[in-house]
Amino acid sequence: MSIVLKGLSKTFGQFPAVKKVELEIPTGDFVALLGPSGSGKTTLLRLIAGLEGPNSGEILFNGEDFTAKSVKERKVGFVFQHYALFKHMTIFDNIAFGLKVRPRKHRPSKEAINSKVEELLKLVQLEGLGERYPSQLSGGQRQRVALARALAVEPEVLLLDEPFGALDAKVRQELRGWLRELHQKLNITTVFVTHDQEEAMEMADTVVVMNNGRIEQTGSPENVYENPVTPFVYSFLGRVNEFRGNSLENYTPYGVDKPFSDKEVGYIRPHEIGLSRTFVNNSYPAEVSHVNKVGAAVRIELRRLDTDDLFEAELSAEKYNIMGGLKRGDQLFAEFQNLVIFNGNTLRNSEFELPPSNLVLRPEEVRS
Amino acid sequence: MKSELVSRQKKQSTASITKWVLIGSALSFLGIFILVPLIAVFTEALKKGVELYFLALTEPEALSAIKLTMITAAIAVPLNTLFGLIAAWAITKFEFKGKNMLITLIDIPFAVSPVIAGLVFVLLFGAQGVFGPLLAAYNIKIIFAVPGIVIATIFITFPFVVRELIPIMQEQGSEEELAALTLGASGWQMFRKVTLPNIKWGVLYGVILCNARAMGEFGAVSVVSGHIRGLTNTLPLHVEILYNEYNFTAAFACASLLAILALFTLFLKTIVEKAGG
Numbered sequence: 001m002s003i004v005l006k007g008l009s010k011t012f013g014q015f016p017a018v019k020k021v022e023l024e025i026p027t028g029d030f031v032a033l034l035g036p037s038g039s040g041k042t043t044l045l046r047l048i049a050g051l052e053g054p055n056s057g058e059i060l061f062n063g064e065d066f067t068a069k070s071v072k073e074r075k076v077g078f079v080f081q082h083y084a085l086f087k088h089m090t091i092f093d094n095i096a097f098g099l100k101v102r103p104r105k106h107r108p109s110k111e112a113i114n115s116k117v118e119e120l121l122k123l124v125q126l127e128g129l130g131e132r133y134p135s136q137l138s139g140g141q142r143q144r145v146a147l148a149r150a151l152a153v154e155p156e157v158l159l160l161d162e163p164f165g166a167l168d169a170k171v172r173q174e175l176r177g178w179l180r181e182l183h184q185k186l187n188i189t190t191v192f193v194t195h196d197q198e199e200a201m202e203m204a205d206t207v208v209v210m211n212n213g214r215i216e217q218t219g220s221p222e223n224v225y226e227n228p229v230t231p232f233v234y235s236f237l238g239r240v241n242e243f244r245g246n247s248l249e250n251y252t253p254y255g256v257d258k259p260f261s262d263k264e265v266g267y268i269r270p271h272e273i274g275l276s277r278t279f280v281n282n283s284y285p286a287e288v289s290h291v292n293k294v295g296a297a298v299r300i301e302l303r304r305l306d307t308d309d310l311f312e313a314e315l316s317a318e319k320y321n322i323m324g325g326l327k328r329g330d331q332l333f334a335e336f337q338n339l340v341i342f343n344g345n346t347l348r349n350s351e352f353e354l355p356p357s358n359l360v361l362r363p364e365e366v367r368s
Numbered sequence: 369m370k371s372e373l374v375s376r377q378k379k380q381s382t383a384s385i386t387k388w389v390l391i392g393s394a395l396s397f398l399g400i401f402i403l404v405p406l407i408a409v410f411t412e413a414l415k416k417g418v419e420l421y422f423l424a425l426t427e428p429e430a431l432s433a434i435k436l437t438m439i440t441a442a443i444a445v446p447l448n449t450l451f452g453l454i455a456a457w458a459i460t461k462f463e464f465k466g467k468n469m470l471i472t473l474i475d476i477p478f479a480v481s482p483v484i485a486g487l488v489f490v491l492l493f494g495a496q497g498v499f500g501p502l503l504a505a506y507n508i509k510i511i512f513a514v515p516g517i518v519i520a521t522i523f524i525t526f527p528f529v530v531r532e533l534i535p536i537m538q539e540q541g542s543e544e545e546l547a548a549l550t551l552g553a554s555g556w557q558m559f560r561k562v563t564l565p566n567i568k569w570g571v572l573y574g575v576i577l578c579n580a581r582a583m584g585e586f587g588a589v590s591v592v593s594g595h596i597r598g599l600t601n602t603l604p605l606h607v608e609i610l611y612n613e614y615n616f617t618a619a620f621a622c623a624s625l626l627a628i629l630a631l632f633t634l635f636l637k638t639i640v641e642k643a644g645g
Contacts, residue, residue: 071550084544086548086565097548097561101552
């Protein structure tokens with residue numbers, strides 16, 4: 001089922017939680033609503049589910065206006081952060097609930113319910129646990145039961161509110177891959193809320209970045225990561241260095257010498273910074289203050305000698321070895337070729353008549 | 369080293385003295401104010417033999433008082449359970465203006481002296497009261513009759529179930545209920561299959577306390593009852609009348625019934641608490 005949100009707004013008392021949101025989700029898409037707490041992502045999800053009513057705007061399911069429809073009529077599967085399993089029912093009864101509450105003429109036979117529940121238990125890899133109670137399961141198992149319960153009514157949309165937020169890191173990692181696989185198998189339009197950018201990047205086909213009740217950017221994980229359209233998206237997705245004020249003063253990357261105002265901030269990701277031992281054009285002297293060599297990437301903290309700014313660069317282990325290793329106190333030259341400058345919320349680079357994609361997609365190079 | 373050990377022992381012994389002083393005073397307080405009176409009720413009641421004890425309980429006026437007490441409880445307790453569920457639901461699941469006001473109002477029966485509560489009903493429904501002429505015109509008697517007793521009892525015992533349910537329902541939140549709705553349950557199915565099983569022990573606990581108070585209420589009922597023997601006397605009122613007539617054995621025999629009710633209530637309460645975890 002496709003979902004279209006038109007000018008959707010919701011206020012709680014005086015507080016505007018969701019402000020005029022426009023969003024189109026095609027059938028079968030796997031969407032992450034990503035944002036910090038208080039960004040309105042959970043409210044948006046609850047609006048789609050019908051758990052909250054919007055103050056204005058429209059919600060269309062398959063092109064039909066569902067704005068005024070009740071939760072029951074929307075037939076969405078909803079998975080809560082804290083599972084919301086029925087404590088007093090067995091796992092079997094929890095999963096069967098949605099089928100058992102149907103009016104008699106639509107209710108499947110007892111045998112049909114039994115086989116459906118068994119099938120779902122198998123799908124969520126909890127065979128044989130049907131007779132247990134929620135309190136006897138681990139967090140990860142409970143969340144899988146919650147998912148099976150939501151899937152039992154065969155919803156056309158699956159909505160998940162921070163589904164793995166209450167789980168520990170390892171279980172979370174497992175369940176991410178598992179949910180991704182499940183989506184591929186069932187191909188239900190799925191929307192999940194998360195504040196964890198890694199989770200969003202890893203699982204979703206489409207990432208919707210939210211801040212202050214508004215959508216900042218929508219796109220594929222690669223696209224929002226590599227071409228952020230606002231400073232917020234830049235700083236929220238992945239690690240980023242910020243330069244402002246006099247750090248930008250001497251910055252004339254394209255031969256355009258324009259003064260920068262206080263409102264302007266330059267962003268560059270650690271892996272986009274070029275490091276070399278010798279001076280090259282447009283490079284700045286910097287001193288290594290810390291080297292962190294864990295895993296495939298080496299993180300290097302540096303201090304610019306001209307402005308005293310601290311920043312972080314990232315090299316692959318391979319490149320790091322080619323450079324011959326670094327230690328505290330080493331002097332290098334850093335290149336900020338791919339620096340993207342925003343003036344408030346607008347891209348400053350456009351003034352250099354270069355589209356931002358050309359700036360950020362250029363592969364980083366380490367000259368040694 | 370040695371002096372440290374001594375001082376530690378000293379500290380421990382002061383701690384244990386404090387402990388025993390506290391336990392001792394709590395126990396002796398309970399003994400003097402609760403256990404001794406309880407024993408006194410039963411010894412006084414049985415002083416002149418078991419035969420007289422049962423005679424006092426089976427005489428027509430006593431039986432009529434017991435009957436009226438039970439009728440009153442049988443009406444007041446179910447009504448207050450229903451009102452309690454509705455009020456607790458409204459308060460915990462919805463946001464509305466005047467919610468805090470409502471919570472405060474619920475506590476009024478606890479805050480007001482029962483005698484005042486009784487008087488209010490006399491002022492409303494008595495012969496000289498606000499609705500007096502209207503009631504007289506239709507020949508309905510509320511004050512100095514059974515309806516008055518029931519109304520006063522409902523007023524006094526209203527908070528028990530609500531007060532018990534609000535914290536339980538607040539703690540549980542409404543996620544389970546919302547989950548039921550997303551799974552296609554109707555409002556009634558949600559209440560019956562999800563809400564009620566989650567709060568049933570709380571409800572039962574409230575009902576037990578409500579019942580104990582409904583049967584034992586004296587002040588408010590005394591004002592509205594009129595003390596008509598065999599007609600508008602509840603058990604606590606009957607005890608008072610017998611006592612005022614220096615019929616101590618009968619008074620204590622009836623009082624012992626109320627005491628047994630109280631003990632039984634405590635017993636049930638303990639069981640429910642255990643079962644509800």
